[in-house]
Amino acid sequence: MSDKLPGVRARPSFRRRLDEFSRLSFPATSTLLLILLLEAPLGLSIAPQLQSALTLASLFFWSIHRPTSMPPWVGFGLGLLIDLLQMQPIGLSSLVLLLVIGVARNWRHDIRRQGFVLSWLGFALTAVGAVLLVYVASSLLRLRLLPISPCFGELVLALVLYPSLSLLFAHAHRSAAAPEQA
Amino acid sequence: MIRLSIPVRQALSRLTLPVLAALSFGLILIGKADVVVEQYLRAKLSDVLAPVYGVVAGPIEAMRSEIGDVAGLWSLRVQNQQLREENQRLLRWQAVAIALDAENSKLKATLHWRGDASESFVTEPVVADTGGVYARSVLISTGPNSPIAKGQIALDSGGLVGRVTEVGARSARILLITDLNSRVPVTLADSRGHALLLGTNGPRPRLMYWEDGDAPKEGEQVVTSAEAGAYPAGLPVGQAHYIGANAVELIPDADLERLEVVRVVNYSVTDMAPPEQPALKPSQPKTPPPAKAGAT
Numbered sequence: 001m002s003d004k005l006p007g008v009r010a011r012p013s014f015r016r017r018l019d020e021f022s023r024l025s026f027p028a029t030s031t032l033l034l035i036l037l038l039e040a041p042l043g044l045s046i047a048p049q050l051q052s053a054l055t056l057a058s059l060f061f062w063s064i065h066r067p068t069s070m071p072p073w074v075g076f077g078l079g080l081l082i083d084l085l086q087m088q089p090i091g092l093s094s095l096v097l098l099l100v101i102g103v104a105r106n107w108r109h110d111i112r113r114q115g116f117v118l119s120w121l122g123f124a125l126t127a128v129g130a131v132l133l134v135y136v137a138s139s140l141l142r143l144r145l146l147p148i149s150p151c152f153g154e155l156v157l158a159l160v161l162y163p164s165l166s167l168l169f170a171h172a173h174r175s176a177a178a179p180e181q182a
Numbered sequence: 183m184i185r186l187s188i189p190v191r192q193a194l195s196r197l198t199l200p201v202l203a204a205l206s207f208g209l210i211l212i213g214k215a216d217v218v219v220e221q222y223l224r225a226k227l228s229d230v231l232a233p234v235y236g237v238v239a240g241p242i243e244a245m246r247s248e249i250g251d252v253a254g255l256w257s258l259r260v261q262n263q264q265l266r267e268e269n270q271r272l273l274r275w276q277a278v279a280i281a282l283d284a285e286n287s288k289l290k291a292t293l294h295w296r297g298d299a300s301e302s303f304v305t306e307p308v309v310a311d312t313g314g315v316y317a318r319s320v321l322i323s324t325g326p327n328s329p330i331a332k333g334q335i336a337l338d339s340g341g342l343v344g345r346v347t348e349v350g351a352r353s354a355r356i357l358l359i360t361d362l363n364s365r366v367p368v369t370l371a372d373s374r375g376h377a378l379l380l381g382t383n384g385p386r387p388r389l390m391y392w393e394d395g396d397a398p399k400e401g402e403q404v405v406t407s408a409e410a411g412a413y414p415a416g417l418p419v420g421q422a423h424y425i426g427a428n429a430v431e432l433i434p435d436a437d438l439e440r441l442e443v444v445r446v447v448n449y450s451v452t453d454m455a456p457p458e459q460p461a462l463k464p465s466q467p468k469t470p471p472p473a474k475a476g477a478t
Contacts, residue, residue, distance in 0.1 A: 072199040091209030098203045164387020
């Protein structure tokens with residue numbers, strides 16, 4: 001960022017650094033707040049699926065467009081939180097979210113060049129992989145075949161919501177999550 | 183801060199992802215081998231979140247009831263008519279209930295019936311819906327010196343909700359009867375046959391393993407059974423509903439999708455234990471199965 005330009009400049013003020021930090025941490029904090037919000041008793045029967053789907057979409061988008069704002073340890077932490085809240089084996093969601101981050105970072109240059117449809121397709125592939133992995137691992141760890149319908153629900157939600165979410169995120173990407181505008 | 187050269191920093195940042203992934207994998211294995219850590223962490227997190235959600239629950243509830251009120255205005259006339267009819271029907275049933283209650287207490291007096299185990303209860307608000315994609319549970323907020331303990335039974339105004347599985351300092355988790363791990367021994371109210379209620383993670387648990395010739399009837403009331411000593415007998419659970427030739431679901435009496443307040447009841451089943459029975463194993467749980475008082 002600012003390190004790339006040569007020259008002497010003044011040490012940024014405290015307020016400026018705070019602003020920069022809040023913009024830098026926007027992706028992580030917004031995802032965290034979404035997860036916590038969906039945990040409240042809203043009377044939504046699809047809340048858990050929505051929680052997982054939104055986390056997947058958010059991590060995928062930010063890993064492509066602002067990887068510095070979505071470092072692996074954030075994915076790890078969010079995964080732990082989801083595992084604790086959703087009564088899943090601890091570490092499972094962390095592992096899956098880290099894999100999502102890894103995949104998204106790998107594809108990031110191709111996807112940014114190509115535009116929205118490819119990014120949706122990439123997300124669809126990643127989401128199918130992530131949801132299937134959670135399903136298979138949960139079934140294995142409980143030594144029991146779990147019902148597959150909730151995982152379809154999660155997948156459908158993720159795919160349907162991704163376009164509108166990425167619109168929102170893209171808006172934030174240029175405003176609330178842009179540290180260079182601090 | 184330690185200044186590292188750029189190649190070292192790059193190498194480190196490339197390493198974090200695999201290292202964290204390996205750590206996650208290790209956590210899964212540790213969690214599989216030892217559930218104590220997992221339960222401790224969950225209870226700690228619940229303790230932190232319960233007061234927060236307790237504060238947020240007020241506005242959320244207000245919003246939900248506001249929406250409900252506005253929606254209710256449209257159907258006020260129809261609802262009023264329905265309520266009048268229902269009220270009349272209920273008044274008739276009330277007369278029947280009073281008569282039966284009187285008869286029941288007379289019969290109990292003649293039989294020297296010992297009565298049900300003593301019970302005490304606390305009512306707590308549901309603050310978070312902690313179910314996951316593969317689990318059904320709710321979190322209740324409790325006071326610091328709450329008498330709630332593991333294994334106690336939660337009911338709402340309709341019927342059985344579930345059992346307390348984790349207790350923290352300010353919160354407790356209730357595993358709902360719809361959870362995949364939930365197994366409730368039940369009695370079919372009409373035939374008095376026994377069956378088992380299995381959670382499926384769906385909104386309606388399955389009714390299975392009834393005895394030959396005791397197949398549940400459509401709409402038959404299902405109540406808990408005292409077998410295995412986990413539940414007191416006779417708590418309302420729901421109604422049987424056929425979805426196939428031999429597939430019976432249960433429509434829960436409790437409103438499990440929208441739990442707001444639950445009553446956690448401590449049925450001290452120990453009162454029912456036969457006196458001076460030598461323990462078979464020293465490590466036996468403190469709540470021996472209740473005496474089979476009257477098989478029917």
